[in-house]
Amino acid sequence: MKSTSPSSAVLTPMVEARAINKSFGAVRVLTDVDLTVAAGEVVVLIGPSGAGKSTLCRCLNRLENVDSGVVLLDGEELPAEGRALARLRTEVGMVFQQFNLFAHKTVLQNVTLGPIRVKGLSAGDADRQARALLDRVGIADKADHYPAQLSGGQQQRAAIARALAMQPKVMLFDEPTSALDPEMVNEVLDVMVDLAREGMTMVVVTHEMGFARRAADRVVFMADGQIVEVGTPETFFTAPTTDRARDFLSKVLSH
Amino acid sequence: MDVVLRHLSAFTDGITTTLELTALSFAGALLIGVVVAALRVSPVAALRGVGTVYVETFQNTPLLVLLVLFVFGLPEVGVIFPLFTTAVIVIALYEAAYIAEAVRSGINTVSIGQAEAARALGLTFGQSLRLVILPQALRGVVQPIGNIFIALTMNTSLAAAVGVVELTSAANRVNLLEAQPIPVFVGAGLGYMVICAVAGLLTGVIERKVAIVR
DSSP states (O other), rough: OOOOOOHHHHHHHHEEEEEEEEEEETEEEEEEEEEEEETTOOOEESSTTTTSHHHHHHHTTTTOSSSSSEEEEEEEEOOTTTTHHHHTTTTEEEOOTOOOOOOSEEEEEEHHHHHHHHHHHHHHHHHHHHHHHHTTOOOGTTTTTTTSSSHHHHHHHHHEEEEEEETTSEEEEEEETTTTTTHHHHHHHHHHHHHHHHHEEEEOOOSSSHHHHOOOOOOEEEEEEEEEEEEEEHHHHHHSSHHHHHHHHHSSSOO | OOOHHTTHHHHHHHHHHHHHHHHHHHHHHHHHHHHHHHHHOOHHHHHHHHHHHHHHHTSSHHHHHHHHHHHHHHHOOOOOOOOOHHHHHHHHHHHHHHHHHHHHHEEEEEEEEHHHHHTTEEEHHHIIIIIIIIHHHHTTTTTHHHHHHHHHHHHHGGGGGGGOOHHHHHHHHHHHHHHOHHHHHHHHHHHHHHHHHHHHHHHHHHHHHOOOOO
């Protein structure tokens, strides 16, 4: 899809998760997971529910604390909760399944909050940047609306604009289309495909196999808290090597 | 009711003092209450502990006891305030415990995703609370805080017991001269009713005005 040479992947891992272990109480969610994402690479995490995809995604900006293992962002280890972590998080954009737009703020205010309060942009600059981003995701006319006045697809595009406003090095998408009505899925996926084409480093948890085929550089298949298979979309979808992956694909691609 | 009219200036002075006592102690209670609520949801265990001890202390002691303790206790440790100031401080500290609990319940109604989105943007815990969580939490607890305001208005009458000449105390003084408790205290009661009725109406207006579009 994009021209990320393998050598650059080795030289500059944008995100590196090493030996991640994570349990919720007695339930083991992630077991010794390693994941490296190169700059400009689009990695799609797929797998059955309960596989640990979302948890892994949330560990990458420490919304979820790992029990053991390290996460490096552009070579820098994510510290414990505090100011240093807050600063590193500005470099990781996150898009949630439930959008999580700030309900008491307009779309424009949602997009300008981070740049003004965290990056110290002037209100005027933040405003201009936000309007340009809203235009880019196709909802410039909704700038002064409140989130509840928007459709799900529009809310998710606003949420993407909000994340992009921080000019992140990486974008994490945690099932960005799972809460959407079917007819709104594509408007969000189109924005994501554009982002991928522009060279954004992306980690995407999704059940949209079409998106994985169109935009992924690598598909990472997870099951039972472990990475089971990794491959290009072509090889993964046409010739999966593990039984788990074959079984999963037969279920999701059968009709 | 002409006994009230004969002593009108005593009543209006009393109402004025009651209003001042109410406004100042409510402002203090709101400020302290929000801070205590923030302590109670802090990620730092020690701060949560401080918040809990605060609420348990002031919610579980009668206001009258606190008033007497502060009025007689503060001078013992060399702190001498006018009676009115001491009453404002004590009522504010006491009602803050109730405000804190109302605000905390409001914080609990804000979905966890709002806080996650705030953190994911790089806001610190304090910023998340101040810019994202509290503005939504407070909008949801206008009504309970209005109720606390009304309770606080009534509670200012306890300041009479430690010598602050507010509405109840003024009524009591008039009654000592006139010995007509029914009209005198009906008059005082009407004064409180008017203040609280206005507060109730305002609460409704504010609640509608700040409501979040959902």
